[in-house]
Amino acid sequence: MNRAMNIKGQHEMHPGAETLSAFTEQALSAKERGEVLAHLAVCGRCRQVVALAREAAGAEVAATRHEVVRPRAWWRSWGLAVVPVSAMAATALIAFYVHERAAQRTSDVAKLEQQQPNEKAASPPQALPQSPAQAAPPAPATPVDAPTKPRETERPDEARRKPAAEPDETAGAPPAAPPDAPRAESIGGTLPSRVGPAETPGFERHGMAFARAGAPADDKSPSGSSIYDEEHKKRADEAAEERHQSVAKAATPAGLHDSEVDETKIDKTEIDKTGIDKTSIDNAGSAPAESPTAQSSEQVEVNSQQLQPQPVPDVSAGSLMRMRSSAISPARMATPIHLPSGLPALSVASSDHFVLAIDKKGTLFFSDDSGLAWRKVKRQWTGRAILVRKKNSEDAAAPAAAPEGPGSNSTADALSHPETIFELFNDQNDLWLSADGRFWTAK
């Protein structure tokens, strides 16, 4: 039957190459496609043409795809490098992030140091080896009924503001080389301030500061060296400066005026002289009030002025002076406070072995063991806490009692019954008060 087919006759009825090509490429209309399909159903020749053309097109597509694949091989070769490149990029990114974070921390520390009391820059840190007594744990506050209370009627502010050339009236002795002056400077750091324990019963005592203070001071320095020795003091300053480079590197506070710097220097000189006096008294055995604990307390008090919280903008100079009394020693500054939040302390205040600290996030922490263990204080204030400081009742009473002169009863009562009040400022300069550091009430 097939052999009887008239191919020529069918050939004349075959669709053209263009029609078959359009059929293969789906370029015909539905009607035309149906016609071609009907022809293909009965025409083996056209079916074969279409099949071969389609096969050739498939081969061409494969060849083209093969050509296109060649550049892909180039990409693939680079694609293998994507993994290590990505890993390197990720590593670089992480390193950059860590570096930025470290830089941020550095800047934060610098800011914190800049926020420290102005006297820190005015009086370079000086340190000398401490005595074993000074390195001992913090002693309790000196009893208010101490047998001897030298200069108890003298206000700390007045003592600080005494000029260097002005003789110490209460000491009654000529200026002499203070045997414990270097010690006081080593612990006190940059702002020596002679605030005796009897004068400020609520002064700070930081056992940690004592424990971390360093080498013991020469407590048995000759008491006979009562002559003020400038060279000796310079050497002591240089030694202290070497030992406390980190503290000495602090930038000079911009808010501190030159006059204040001078006053601070004067205070330090005065402290030196006072130390001489005390040492002389101790050696003579005629003044039982200056016990080693008292000396340490005094030095701790001096040290506590190193870590000065950043005052709120409207804090007056008087407030600044009061804030100094609630600061923490520079030894603590040298040994950063490790708060449970892991953030650096923004503001620290302490009273006895109670320490309050605000981290950078504004969280308040409380420690009743001089900073060994911290507990978070439940938030009882609005806004973000930025400053905590200690305000003693005598601070408020002292200005009023000062005009009354030494030995006035009101001042004595205030000092004998100190009531520590912690103050907390938020970022809106609102104030909260607390007697124990844990329960706060808005003022």
Next chain:
Amino acid sequence: MASAETVATVPETASEPKTETLAPQGAIDRRLLDELWRASDGPGWELTRDEFDTTVADVGGAWNFGLEAGAVATSEQQADYFRGVRLDDLVLARACAAGNERAWEQFIARHRQPLIRAGIAITGSETVGRDLADQLYAELFGLNTREGQRSCPLLSYRGRGSLMGWLRTTLAQRHVDHLRRTRRLKPLDDPMDEIDAPAAEAPAQTPAAELSQLQQAIEQALRERDAEERFLLAAYYLDGQTLMQIARTLGVHEATVSRKLRRATDSTRKQVLKNLQRDGLSRRAAEEALGADPRDIEVNLKKLLQNSQTEAFKEQAAL
């Protein structure tokens, strides 16, 4: 604006359809011509605007813009039709037919190697494929003359489908025709003949009357099949094409072809049985007439399909 007279002056090859009979009664919209001129690369091939307009009129008139013969195409219908025309290939082909050297350079750069690859793929032999491609290339270049005039097959390309597809199909046509000529009347699908022969010359296990009834029933059943089902049956059972080849030809998924093929087979068999029962056979007798194996129908299918007449194409082969 091109007119019907312009369309009539388009040069034609002997194998091309008569444009006079398919020429549109309406002219091509001038704005459409301007738009097509801007879209084409005619100026790049040194094609004048008049030549371009003539070409467009030829292309539109050859198929009457895809409409029935005698229908008048509107501007929208003309625009729709030309959206499916490969204008860039059309202009390139016409420029090559006109002898533009730059166009030939472009043609060679685009289609020379693909043409050779197509020839190799069609013939299955690199030597034969290259010879086939070179022979067509020589004809395309106009080395052949017909009645004293240079004949270029590219003039028969009217932009329906890609130029490369047209070239491939032309190569396939030539290859198939060559095989058919060289093998005289021997069909290409000899293996199918091997299968067909026993079926055609199968010993008559059934009476002749029943065979005659079966023949008529099959013819009637196949006649009732639509074009797609007949194509599927022929391509799969007669040509031995795979489902994938058929799917590529139809542009559908292989699974679709398989499903349609099974449906066509089942419906054809049911129709044959129904026809046999209508002619007086019982169902059991009808099934026995078909035989246990439904593939026995294929023998008759080929015979019947090859003898089927189609009125779809009156077009002559291009070459």
